[in-house]
Amino acid sequence: MITREPRYFPPPTDWRGKMGRQVLTTLRDAGRAMLLLAESVWSLRYMMVRRSRQEILQQMVAGGIRSLGVITVVATFTGMILALQTGIEMRRFGQEVYIGGAVMVSMLREMGPFMTGLILAASVGSAIAAQMGTMVVSEEIAALELMSINPIRFLVMPRLVAMAVMTPLLSFYSCIMGVVGGGVVGMTQLGVPWSAYIDNATRFAENKDLFVGMFKAFLFGIIIVITACHQGFATTQGAVGVGNATRRTVILSFLAILIVGYFVTRLFYV
Amino acid sequence: MIQFENVTKFLGGRRVLNGVTFDVRKGETLVVVGPSGTGKSVTLKHMVRLMTPDEGRVVVDGQVVSEASGEHLERIREKFGVLFQGGALLEWLNVGENVALPLREKTQMPEEEIMERVVAKLKLVGLEGDMAKFPSEISGGMRKRVGLARAIIRNPEIILYDEPTSGLDPVSSRTIDQLIDSMRNELGVTSVVVTHDLHSALSIGSRIAMLTGGRVVELADPAEFVRSGQEEVQLFLESQFITRRGEWEKDIR
Numbered sequence: 107m108i109t110r111e112p113r114y115f116p117p118p119t120d121w122r123g124k125m126g127r128q129v130l131t132t133l134r135d136a137g138r139a140m141l142l143l144a145e146s147v148w149s150l151r152y153m154m155v156r157r158s159r160q161e162i163l164q165q166m167v168a169g170g171i172r173s174l175g176v177i178t179v180v181a182t183f184t185g186m187i188l189a190l191q192t193g194i195e196m197r198r199f200g201q202e203v204y205i206g207g208a209v210m211v212s213m214l215r216e217m218g219p220f221m222t223g224l225i226l227a228a229s230v231g232s233a234i235a236a237q238m239g240t241m242v243v244s245e246e247i248a249a250l251e252l253m254s255i256n257p258i259r260f261l262v263m264p265r266l267v268a269m270a271v272m273t274p275l276l277s278f279y280s281c282i283m284g285v286v287g288g289g290v291v292g293m294t295q296l297g298v299p300w301s302a303y304i305d306n307a308t309r310f311a312e313n314k315d316l317f318v319g320m321f322k323a324f325l326f327g328i329i330i331v332i333t334a335c336h337q338g339f340a341t342t343q344g345a346v347g348v349g350n351a352t353r354r355t356v357i358l359s360f361l362a363i364l365i366v367g368y369f370v371t372r373l374f375y376v
Numbered sequence: 377m378i379q380f381e382n383v384t385k386f387l388g389g390r391r392v393l394n395g396v397t398f399d400v401r402k403g404e405t406l407v408v409v410g411p412s413g414t415g416k417s418v419t420l421k422h423m424v425r426l427m428t429p430d431e432g433r434v435v436v437d438g439q440v441v442s443e444a445s446g447e448h449l450e451r452i453r454e455k456f457g458v459l460f461q462g463g464a465l466l467e468w469l470n471v472g473e474n475v476a477l478p479l480r481e482k483t484q485m486p487e488e489e490i491m492e493r494v495v496a497k498l499k500l501v502g503l504e505g506d507m508a509k510f511p512s513e514i515s516g517g518m519r520k521r522v523g524l525a526r527a528i529i530r531n532p533e534i535i536l537y538d539e540p541t542s543g544l545d546p547v548s549s550r551t552i553d554q555l556i557d558s559m560r561n562e563l564g565v566t567s568v569v570v571t572h573d574l575h576s577a578l579s580i581g582s583r584i585a586m587l588t589g590g591r592v593v594e595l596a597d598p599a600e601f602v603r604s605g606q607e608e609v610q611l612f613l614e615s616q617f618i619t620r621r622g623e624w625e626k627d628i629r
Contacts, residue, residue: 246466253481253526254450254454
């Protein structure tokens, strides 16, 4: 049941009580988010229903295609900065020709999924949280429950599938744009020919880098949707609550992306 | 048909319902009135288990709602249609799609049959020509009428109305009142209406219950209600109409 009654506990008076409550609240929220994820995964069996297919496609367009512009700009400039910073240092040793490898590996392993995750958390995640929060406040979620329509199957599952597919694709796209941006800087600022840049880029990068990067992006997509829906569904206090849910979604998604990103890197590369 | 048995509910450390006991009879329109914050909407939410009582129980057709879950709860909820305060329409679906939603999601009905039923229900609320409009393109009164069409699309036995006339002009309020009346007369449904609009309450109610301080202080038919000796009732009547006891008997159907 999404529509939960507000539970009341008397406010703690001392710092230990306050800290204890904070820990319990965090654990409770994490548990609820995991339950939401579990129920969403269980709802995947309805993924091929006509209405679900349509909704998934709509969410792919809303969440993915509409983010292409900002991802293009951010990824290109990330690649350009990487190439410039690395190239300036490498030129001191006459090794600037190797910037292709540095940019490609950085983008595939870390920067591509990471930048894509942050952009989608800020744009798509906040939008999902605001929509869910508004639906809670205007009693649309309660109406769905009373019509015996499962809000998780109806709202969360299509967004989860859409983002789990689109985030890796957008991450791959951002890697390409970053590498292209780095190549442009290599040619124009560092005197590295395009063919040498691409040759180095492909020589140093491995398939594993691509797959780990895509896996990270896949996890980031799931994190964004579950965080946004969980925060949206937990909205109370009208318009102020919707604003808080949106803010918390962005902050929590950023933190989760950073932490999960670190552990995935550690898992595959250490 | 619905029994509230000594229902108590705490919210935010405050006792919102305090041993509420009443029943709703089959086919009647029970109007629940009272000042803001006295637990009218909370009472309504208990009927469909959007809230559960801390003490006491709510029984619908012999089944204890507060103990129901899963498919059992789904079957109980199927008896209900609910009109929410703002209509609770999904903004990205048009009027027709909103009304058709419960049928498309919960039944295997063919599309032609769904559309026939949607048109019939929209006709009943006077909106058959507005099927393609989106909720953002219609007025507050129309949103409530669409919400009502959606509430009755699966032919419920009981309709719950949460503040159906709040925020509406007098003409739209009258239209909603007439619709509530026609639902009872034409569809034979049992209705529970939560409102602070005493004008509406007197014109549509078979019985009126007044909630104050989390308790039912009066439960009577409209004629008896305006003559009630309860001080809370008279204060409420006077605060709403700024008039003397009994003068509003002419509004009663």
